[in-house]
Amino acid sequence: MFRQLSSMKRVWQTPHRWLSSTPAPKINPAVLANIKASDRYKPGDRYNGFICTQAQFIADFNMTAYMFRHEKTGCQYLHIDRQDTNNVFSVNFRTTPFDSTGLPHILEHSVLCGSEKFPVRDPFFKMLNRSLATFMNAMTGPDYTLYPFSSTNEIDYRNLQTIYMDAAFRPNLKYQDFLQEGWRLEHAELHNRSSEYVFKGVVYNEMKGAFAENSAVFGQQFFNQILPDHTYGYVSGGDPLAIPSLRHEDLVNFHQKYYHPSNARIFSYGCFDLDRTMAFVDGQYLSNYDRIDTAYSIIPPQPRWKSARKQHIQCRYDNMGAPIERQNQIAIGYLMTDITDVYETFLMHILTELLVKGPNSYFYKSLIEPNLSGGYNQLTGFDSHIRDTMFVVGLQDLPREQFEHVEQIFDRTVDEVIEKGFEQSHIESVLHSIELTMRHQTTRFGLGLLFNLTPLWNHDGDLIRAMNVSDLVRTLRENMAANPKYLQRKVEYYFRNNRHRLTMTMSPDEEYDRRFIESERQILQQKVAQLNESDRERIYREGLELSEAQKSIPNTEVLPCLRLHEINAKAVPQSSIEQRLVGNVPTQLCRVDTNGIVYFRGVLDVSGLTKEQKHLLPLFNTIVTQFGTEQHDYRAFDQLVSTKTAGIGFSTHLAENVDNNGQYEFGLYFGTYALDRNVPDMFDIFRQIFNELKLTDVARFEMLLENYVSELSVGIAQSGHMYAMQNASGLVTESGRLREHLSGIEHLAFMKDLTQRHTPAEILDKVRSITQLFSGAGLRCALNYTPGSEGQTLGQYESFINSVPLRSTARVWNISRPLVAPDSANISCRHTVMNIPVNYCAKSLLTVPYSDRHYAPLKVLAKYLSAKYLLPVVREQNGAYGAGAKITSDGLFSFFSYRDPNSRSTLDVFDGAYDWNVDKLPKLDEQT
Numbered sequence: 041m042f043r044q045l046s047s048m049k050r051v052w053q054t055p056h057r058w059l060s061s062t063p064a065p066k067i068n069p070a071v072l073a074n075i076k077a078s079d080r081y082k083p084g085d086r087y088n089g090f091i092c093t094q095a096q097f098i099a100d101f102n103m104t105a106y107m108f109r110h111e112k113t114g115c116q117y118l119h120i121d122r123q124d125t126n127n128v129f130s131v132n133f134r135t136t137p138f139d140s141t142g143l144p145h146i147l148e149h150s151v152l153c154g155s156e157k158f159p160v161r162d163p164f165f166k167m168l169n170r171s172l173a174t175f176m177n178a179m180t181g182p183d184y185t186l187y188p189f190s191s192t193n194e195i196d197y198r199n200l201q202t203i204y205m206d207a208a209f210r211p212n213l214k215y216q217d218f219l220q221e222g223w224r225l226e227h228a229e230l231h232n233r234s235s236e237y238v239f240k241g242v243v244y245n246e247m248k249g250a251f252a253e254n255s256a257v258f259g260q261q262f263f264n265q266i267l268p269d270h271t272y273g274y275v276s277g278g279d280p281l282a283i284p285s286l287r288h289e290d291l292v293n294f295h296q297k298y299y300h301p302s303n304a305r306i307f308s309y310g311c312f313d314l315d316r317t318m319a320f321v322d323g324q325y326l327s328n329y330d331r332i333d334t335a336y337s338i339i340p341p342q343p344r345w346k347s348a349r350k351q352h353i354q355c356r357y358d359n360m361g362a363p364i365e366r367q368n369q370i371a372i373g374y375l376m377t378d379i380t381d382v383y384e385t386f387l388m389h390i391l392t393e394l395l396v397k398g399p400n401s402y403f404y405k406s407l408i409e410p411n412l413s414g415g416y417n418q419l420t421g422f423d424s425h426i427r428d429t430m431f432v433v434g435l436q437d438l439p440r441e442q443f444e445h446v447e448q449i450f451d452r453t454v455d456e457v458i459e460k461g462f463e464q465s466h467i468e469s470v471l472h473s474i475e476l477t478m479r480h481q482t483t484r485f486g487l488g489l490l491f492n493l494t495p496l497w498n499h500d501g502d503l504i505r506a507m508n509v510s511d512l513v514r515t516l517r518e519n520m521a522a523n524p525k526y527l528q529r530k531v532e533y534y535f536r537n538n539r540h541r542l543t544m545t546m547s548p549d550e551e552y553d554r555r556f557i558e559s560e561r562q563i564l565q566q567k568v569a570q571l572n573e574s575d576r577e578r579i580y581r582e583g584l585e586l587s588e589a590q591k592s593i594p595n596t597e598v599l600p601c602l603r604l605h606e607i608n609a610k611a612v613p614q615s616s617i618e619q620r621l622v623g624n625v626p627t628q629l630c631r632v633d634t635n636g637i638v639y640f641r642g643v644l645d646v647s648g649l650t651k652e653q654k655h656l657l658p659l660f661n662t663i664v665t666q667f668g669t670e671q672h673d674y675r676a677f678d679q680l681v682s683t684k685t686a687g688i689g690f691s692t693h694l695a696e697n698v699d700n701n702g703q704y705e706f707g708l709y710f711g712t713y714a715l716d717r718n719v720p721d722m723f724d725i726f727r728q729i730f731n732e733l734k735l736t737d738v739a740r741f742e743m744l745l746e747n748y749v750s751e752l753s754v755g756i757a758q759s760g761h762m763y764a765m766q767n768a769s770g771l772v773t774e775s776g777r778l779r780e781h782l783s784g785i786e787h788l789a790f791m792k793d794l795t796q797r798h799t800p801a802e803i804l805d806k807v808r809s810i811t812q813l814f815s816g817a818g819l820r821c822a823l824n825y826t827p828g829s830e831g832q833t834l835g836q837y838e839s840f841i842n843s844v845p846l847r848s849t850a851r852v853w854n855i856s857r858p859l860v861a862p863d864s865a866n867i868s869c870r871h872t873v874m875n876i877p878v879n880y881c882a883k884s885l886l887t888v889p890y891s892d893r894h895y896a897p898l899k900v901l902a903k904y905l906s907a908k909y910l911l912p913v914v915r916e917q918n919g920a921y922g923a924g925a926k927i928t929s930d931g932l933f934s935f936f937s938y939r940d941p942n943s944r945s946t947l948d949v950f951d952g953a954y955d956w957n958v959d960k961l962p963k964l965d966e967q968t
Contacts, residue, residue, distance in 0.1 A: 080095075080104070080106075080121065081095055081106050081108075081314075082095065083095055086111070087108070087315065087318060088315060088318035088319040088322050088323075089110060089111055089112065089318065089319075089322030089323075089326065089327060090108035090109065090110050090111065090117055090318055090322065091108060091109050091111055092106060092107070092108055093107045093108060093109050094106070094107035094504055095107075096504050098504075098507045098508060099510070100478050100507070100508065100509050100510050101122070101478065101481070101485075101507070102122065102123075103120050103121060103122035104120070104121040104122075105118065105119075105120055105121075105503065105504055105507060106118070106119045106120075106121065106314075107503070107504070108318070110301065110322065110326050112326065112327060112329070112330065112331060113300075113301035113302050113326050113329050113330065113331050114301075114302045114331045114334075115301040115302060115304050115305070115306060115326055116304075116305045116306070116497070117305075117306045117307075117308075117318070117321075118305070118306070118307050118308075118493070118497070118503060119307075119308045119309070119314050119317075120307075120308070120309040120310075120486065120489060121311075121314070122309065122310060122311065122486075123311050124309070124310050124311060124485065124486060125192045125310070125311065126174055126190050126191075126192050126310065126483050126484070126485075126486060127190060127191060127192070127194075127197055127308070127309060127310030127311065127312045127486070128175075128188065128189070128190040128307070128308065128309040128310060128486035128487055128489075128490060129188070129189060129190075129197065129200070129201055129204065129306075129307070129308050129309075129317070130186050130187060130188035130189070130306070130307040130308075130490055131186070131187050131204060131205065131208045131304055131305075131306050131307075132184055132185070132186040132187070132304065132305040132306070132307065132494055132497070132498070133184065133185050133186075133208075133298050133299055133303055133304055133305075134183060134184055134298070134303055134305075134334075134337040134338075134339075134498050135147075135180075135183065135184060135185045135276075135294075135298050135337070136183055136270075136271040136298075136337050136339060137271055137274055137276055137294075138271060138274060139274055139282065139285070140274045140275040140278060140279040140282040141278060141279075141282050141283055141285050141286035141290070142222070142243055142247060142275070142276070142277055142278020142279070142282070142283050142286065143278075143286060143290060143291065143294050144180050144185050144276055144294070144298075145180040145243055145247075145276060145277045145278050146218070146221055146222040146243050146278065146283075146286065146291060147185070147291050147294055147295055148178050148179075148180045148185050149221035149222070149242060149243055150211065150213055150217050150218055150221050150222070150291060151178075151187075151207050151208060151211040151213070151295070151299075152164050152178060152207055152211075153211070153212065153213075153214065153217035153220070153221065154211070154212045154214070154217070155203075155206040155207045155210050155211050155212060156206060156210035156211075156212070157202065157206045157210070157598070158203055158206060158207075158598055158599055159212060159595075159598065160594045160595065160596060160598060160599060161217070161589075161590075161594055161916070162911070162916070163203055163207065163599060164176060164177075164178070164203075164207075165907055165911050166594065166596050166599055166907065167199075167200070167203065167599060168903060168906065168907045169903050169904060169907050169908075170596075170599060170600070170601040170602065171191070171196050171199065171200060171601075171602065172191055172192065172193045172196045172602060172607065173189050173190065173191045173196065173200060174190045174191055174192060174483075174484075175188065175189055175190040175484070175487055176189045176190075176200065177189070180276055180277060181276070181425065181494075181495070182263070182271070182272055182276050182425070182426055183271055183272070183276070183339055183426065183427070183498060184494060184495070184498045186490075186494060187204050187207070187208055188307075188487065188490055189204060190484075190486060190487055193602065193606070193607065193608065194312050195602060195606045196602050196606075197312055198316075198320075199600035199601075199602070201317070201320065202320075202324075202600065203599070203600070205320075205321065205324065205325050206325075208299060208304075209299065209301075209325050210325075211295065213288075213291060213292055213295060215288050216582075216585070216586055216589060218288045218291055219241070219582060219586055220241070220242060220586060220590070220916060221241065221242045221243055222241050222242075222243055222244065222283065222286060222291070223239055223240070223241035223243070223244040223283050223284050223286065224239075224240050224241055224579075224582070224583075224586075225237050225238075225239065225240075225564075225567060225568070225579050226238060226240050226579065226582075226583045227579075227580065227583060230583055230584065230587055231584075233576075233580055237564065237567075237568050237579075238564070239284060239560070239564060240919045240941075241283070241919060242915060242916075242919060242920075242921060243277075243278055243283065244278075244280060244283050244284075244919075245878060245919050245920065245921060245939055245940075245941050246921040246939050247275075247277055247278045247279070247280045247283065248280045248877045248878055248939070249757065249760075249876070249877070249878040249921060249938075249939030250277065250758075250939075251280065252356075252757040252876035252877055252878060253754075253755065253756075253757040253758050254355040254356065254358055254361075254367075254369075254546070254548075255369075255417065255418040255419075255436075255754055255755075256758070257353075257355050257546070258353070258355065258369055258371070258417070258418075258419065258434075258544070258546050259418060259419055260275060261351075261353050261544065261546075262371055262373065262419060262432070262542065262544050265349075265351050265542055265544060266373055266375060266430060266540075266542040267342050267375070267426070267428060267430075268342075269342055269343060270339055270340060270342065271339060272339075272342070272426060272427075280560070281556075281559055281560065281563060284563055284564075284567065297336070298337060300329065300332055300334070301325070301326045301329045302329070302331050302332045302333075302334050303332075303334045303337050305494075305497055305498070306321060307490050307493075307494075309486035309489065309490065310486060339427045339499065340427075341378060341427060341428055342375060342427070342428045342540075344375065344539065344540045345539050345540045345541075346539055347539055348539060348540075348541040348542070348543065349541070349542050349543070350542070350543045350544070350545075351542065351543070351544045351545075352544070352545045352546070352547070353544065353545075353546050354546065354547060354548070354549040354552055355367075355546050355547070355548055355549070355552060356548065356549070356552040356553050356556075356875060356876075357548040357549070357550050357552070357875065358548065358753060358875070359873070359874060359875050360753045360756055360785075360788065360874060361437070361750075361753040362414060362437045362749075362750060362753070364548055364550075365439060365440075366414070366437045366438060366439055367437060367547070367548040368437070368438055368439065368440050368443075368545065368546065368547045368548070369417050369434060369435065369436045369437075369438075369545065369546045370434060370435050370438065370442075370443050370446050370447075370543070370544070370545045370546075371417065371419045371420075371432050371433070371434030371435075371542075371543070371544050371545075372432070372433055372434070372446075372447065372450050372541065372542075372543050373419070373430050373431060373432035373433075373434075373541070373542050373543075373544075374430060374431050374432075374534065374535065374538045374540060374541050374542075375428045375429070375430050375538075375540040376388050376422070376428070376429045376430055376431050376534055376538075377428075377429050378427065378428065378429075379424055379426065379427055379428075379429055379495060379496055379499050379501060380496070380499050380500065380501040380502070382496070382501060382502055382505045382506050382512070383505075383512060383515060383516075385424050385429055385496075386506075386509075386512045386516070387516060387530065388422050388424070388429060388431065388534070389422055389424070390467075390470055390471075390516065391422075391431075391527065391530060391531065391534075392421055392422035392431060393470045393473075394462050394466060394467065394470060394527070395433075395457070395531075396416070396420055396421065396433060398678050398682065399666070399674055399675050399678050400463070400466050400675050400678060400679055401466075402453050402456065402457050403433050403450075403453055406449050406450075406452070406453040406456075407433065407435060407446065407449055407450070407453070408743065408747070409740075409743060410449075410743075411739075411742060411743040411746060412435065412438055412442055412445070412446065413435035413436060413437055413438035413442070413446075413750075414435075414436045414437025414438070414746055414747055414749070414750025414751070415435070415436065415437075415746075415747035415750055415751060416433070416434060416435065416436070417434035417435055417436035418434075418436075418754065419432045419434040420432055420433055420434050424495065424496075425495040426495065427499050431534070433450065436750060436754070437746075437750040440545075440547055443545050447543060454531065454535045454536055455536070457528065457531045457535075458528050458531055458532045458535075458536060459528075461524075461525060461527060461528045462527055465679055465683065466679065467520075467527075468683060469679060469682040469683040470682075471513060471516075472682070472683050472684075473682065473686070474509065474513060475715070476637070476686050476713075476714075476715060478509060478510075479635045479636055479637050479715070480635075480637055480686065480713060481635065489507075493506065493507075553875060553877075556877075587917065590912060590916045590917045591912075591917070615630050615631065615632040616630065616631040616632070617629065617630050618630075618631075622821075622834070622837060622838055622841055623838060623841035623842050625819050625820060625821060625841050626820040626821075627820070627821045627822065627823065627837075628820075628821070628822040628823070629822075629823055629825075629834075630822070630823065630824040630825075631825065631826075631827045631830065632824060632825075632826070633826055634824055634825055634826050635826075636715055636716050636826065636829075637713050637714065637715060637716070638713060638714055638715075638716060638719050638722070638823065638824070638825045638829060638833050639711070639712075639713040639822075639823065639824040639825070640711060640712060640713065640714075640722065640723075640726075640821070640822075640823055640837070641709065641710065641711030641712075641821065641822050642709070642710055642711065642819055642820065642821040642822070643693050643707040643708065643709050643710075643819070643820055643821075644707055644708040644709075644710070644813045644814075644817045644818070644819050645707055645813075645817045645818035645819070646706055646707055646708050646813060646817065647706070647854070648812070648813075648816075648817060649810065649813070652806065653806070653809060653810050654706070654778075654781075654782075655781050655782070655787070655790055656806055656807055656810065657692050657708065657782065657810065658692060658782055658783060658787060659745070659748055659791070659807060660690070660807050660810045661690035661691050661692065661708075662690075662744070662748050663735075663741065663744045663745075663748070663807070664690055664729070664733070664735075665677075665678075665681065665687075665688045665690065665729070666678070666740075666744055667733065667734055667735050667736075667737065667740070667741075668734050668737075669728040669729070669732040669733055669734060670728070670732035670734060671728060671732060672728070674737070674740065677728075680721070680725060681725060684714060684718040684721035684722060684725065685712045685713065685714045685718065685721075685722050685725065686712055686713050686714065687712060688710065688711075688712050688725065688726075688729070689709075689710065689711055689712060690708065690709065690710045691708075691709045691710075692706075692707075692708065692709065692782050692783075693705070693706070693707040693708065693709035694706050694707075694775060694778060694779055694782070695929075696775055696889070696928070696929055696930030697889065697930070698889055698890035698891050698929055698930075699889060699890075699891045700889060701773070701886065701888065701889040701930040701931045703854065704774075704775040704778075704854050704930065705854065706778065706854055708813055708817075710726075716825075716826070716829045716832070716833075719829070719832055719833055719836050720832075720836050722836075723836045723837060723839065723840040724840075726840055727840050727843045727844065729814070730814040730815075730843075730844040731814070731843065731844060733811055733814070735804065735807065735808045735811065738800055738801045738804055741800055741803075741804045741807075742800035745795065745800055745803060748791070749788075749791050749792065749795060752787070752788045752791060753788060756785075756788075756874070757874065757876050760874075760876075760878075760879075760880030760938070760939075761880045761882065761922070761936045761937065761938040763784055763785055763872075763880065764872075764880040764881060764882035764936060765882040765884065765926075765934045765936050766779060766780050766783070766784040767780055767784055767785055767786075767870055767872065767882065768870075768882040768883060768884040768934060769884045769928075769932050769934065770784065770786070771868035771869075771870060771884070772868075772884050772885065772886050772932060773886060773930070773932065774854075775854075775930065776884070776932060785872055814844065815844075815845050816845060821837075821841075823837060878939045878940055878941060879937070879940045879941070879942065879943045879946070880936070880937065880938060880939075880940060881935075881936065881937045881940055881942075881943055881946040881947055881950070882934055882935060882936045882937075883934065883935045883947065883950040883951075884932050884933065884934040884935075885932075885933050885934075886931055886932060886933075887927065887931040887932075887933045888931045889929065889930055889931045890929040890930070890931075892931070895927070895931065898927050898931075898933060899927055901925075901957070902924075902925040902926050902927050902933065903925075905924075905925045905935075905953055905957065906923070906924035906925050906926075908960065909949075909953060909956050909957075909960075910923040910924055910925060910935065910937075910949065910953075911923055911924070913949050914937050914940065914946055914949055918940075918941070918942050918945060918946065918949075919940075919941050919942075920937045920938060920939060920940035920941065920942070920946065921938050921939035921940070922937065922938035922939065923935075923936065923937045923938065923940075923946075924936060925953075935950040935953065
């Protein structure tokens with residue numbers, strides 16, 4: 041539940057939601073008049089223990105924001121009133137640790153282990169099969185902890201509201217839960233007093249896994265070093281070597297201090313009754329407290345340095361990564377604005393896009409195109425999740441001798457920006473992406489709003505101003521019009537004249553793991569050396585008692601549960617969909633209110649490709665839009681794409697037949713979306729890709745190839761359970777094996793081997809041959825658009841179809857034979873060795889496809905096994921961070937574990953699922 045380095049995520053980076061065409065929720069006119077007048081709740085008036093302090097209609101998103109303050113405690117409340125059925129609720133706290141024991145993180149876990157009203161271990165997990173929640177989680181950031189959920193069912197929403205509020209304000213915080221979730225000393229063999237002592241604990245193992253990723257080590261160290269003087273100088277999630285210093289009483293005291301209503305911020309979003317929510321929050325919880333002074337949790341600005349600093353750190357050698365001599369990283373970063381300066385923070389997002397994103401940006405030209413490295417590292421961008429925002433440019437996979445050269449290039453680039461400024465067309469493309477992002481809104485809009493506002497709100501910033509994005513854009517345009525060198529002066533101020541600069545470098549050390557293990561062993565020895573006989577007896581007894589508690593059957597009757605009659609069985613209203621042949625291309629037309637956006641996507645048949653060409657498709661998808669056409673070089677083409685569309689996305693399409701798990705479709709997917717006014721340009725861009733693509737620049741391809749291979753090894757440890765399941769699936773079916781070759785460990789091995797055996801020019805020839813798909817492959821497409829734009833949309837689409845030499849085709853189903861016979865005693869196994877301190881285990885077996893009558897029960901079984909068997913045993917008893925089961929549409933049923941200190945014992949748990957299930961199934965009831 042710890043959101044690893046959430047501050048490293050870019051808020052304004054446009055997400056690639058290629059399949060989404062969800063219309064923006066619309067407010068009905070009768071309600072709209074009231075909302076626009078903001079007379080539903082008026083500033084200064086009192087409502088259920090709260091005073092309304094602000095009310096404003098946010099035209100950019102068709103919603104009204106209401107700010108309240110609880111009269112008795114001062115608790116802040118933000119409600120977003122919007123006609124959206126996916127309602128959101130969250131309670132947030134500003135949490136500022138002053139050590140690296142992981143105190144707020146372990147508290148977040150412990151809070152979820154039972155409360156006054158619901159004395160059940162892990163009520164969140166127990167609610168998985170009792171709720172229709174569309175999201176349910178908890179997250180620890182660098183200076184805040186939040187508990188959000190969402191649901192479309194109001195009864196469910198009220199149930200979860202009670203559980204969340206009770207967990208936050210009245211948790212049990214039992215010592216035994218601290219031992220399970222945080223850390224503990226325990227015998228390696230539970231029932232053997234003579235066996236050695238070991239460290240155990242869910243968060244302890246989680247953080248060992250989190251820092252198995254070198255990018256996480258680099259990011260955390262950079263964050264701590266550039267902001268060293270307050271809470272940001274510590275690891276809020278917990279340093280594995282510091283976690284064993286935490287005491288249970290520290291947890292209790294931290295909760296009492298920080299989880300107070302005066303230090304809380306409550307958020308709600310959607311269309312459910314706000315009066316009822318406020319009355320509940322006030323009457324059941326907040327009214328029981330008195331206001332306290334929360335100055336202790338305020339984070340002061342970081343004192344600015346008088347001169348730049350440098351730091352070099354070490355990391356583990358990554359056996360899945362580049363050659364060891366290139367496994368180095370560098371990052372150059374500055375502290376920038378105070379997050380509460382909403383306009384300046386917005387401006388820095390714009391400047392960051394102009395400076396680092398795409399081939400027209402300055403740092404891309406100076407640092408990426410010369411092919412010095414494996415591309416930008418994970419730190420690159422603008423971080424506005426903390427009090428003092430920061431800008432970073434970093435590179436990964438470069439030789440150490442390039443460090444000084446990179447710094448020189450960085451400084452020269454800043455000077456060049458100040459001297460030359462930015463092209464107006466480049467600025468317009470960035471502002472266009474903002475307009476498009478505002479209009480393109482998904483079913484998780486409320487959650488996205490919460491996550492984006494939380495950091496600003498955490499420091500008492502102006503939320504209303506932050507949501508009025510059009511006003512910020514207008515102010516920016518006015519400033520640029522008044523001063524043609526406005527952006528250049530900002531770069532000069534924030535970069536050239538900014539002395540709070542950190543240059544951090546990192547290199548691998550093959551002794552890194554040995555030193556960590558030795559440090560861990562010494563800490564363990566120190567703990568053991570301090571034990572007297574009474575302590576040893578207590579630890580042995582606590583281990584047995586915890587084991588018994590974990591195996592006990594919880595009384596889930598105290599938890600609320602949706603009854604079948606409380607679930608709305610009415611079908612979700614369907615949009616108008618028509619199947620039509622357009623120029624012999626099968627086309628799906630969906631007429632729906634898309635908020636002035638047209639969504640276009642298509643699938644090309646790839647059955648004519650060779651095996652090698654198919655395995656090269658992921659590389660092709662990455663580079664195909666990064667070259668030019670006959671009309672535009674790659675810079676001009678990128679400018680055109682970003683100014684007229686949301687970006688062009690290509691990806692592999694592998695879909696199993698829902699009626700027959702012996703068949704699958706394999707294709708090349710492409711798609712984008714654009715404003716109505718840009719539809720002609722959107723289709724002209726695709727016409728150029730299909731007819732005029734120029735994959736000829738070998739030097740550029742070499743750079744893109746190295747960046748691609750470098751990026752493949754990033755994040756493997758972070759998503760190890762996904763790689764493990766994919767690897768296991770590849771041993772069961774041919775479609776699973778193909779997916780493994782396209783995006784799994786096998787693909788990384790294939791690309792490494794390919795680059796060793798062939799020159800970039802030879803590989804480019806192979807990749808270029810895939811463009812044959814644009815001149816003869818079968819195609820089918822889909823369009824989503826507002827009915828009023830149908831004439832232009834279909835006319836432009838038909839012109840595009842007529843311009844490309846494609847053929848119509850029905851779906852091509854490939855045969856997917858099971859690779860393991862159902863009655864075979866020879867179970868296929870594979871072990872991938874990675875030098876990380878945790879494991880990821882998976883087991884896959886073939887069942888029945890989606891349309892089979894047994895599929896639905898298996899889908900329920902996967903959730904049942906996850907909640908009732910795998911999480912209690914693999915997570916609670918054995919210390920893994922996560923575990924579960926899932927089933928895909930083709931019937932591949934998979935078990936998995938995440939950041940798991942064990943391997944063989946977990947595989948035994950997977951094997952025991954059948955016997956456990958046979959024993960438990962007869963006891964199922966409606967609530968289960």
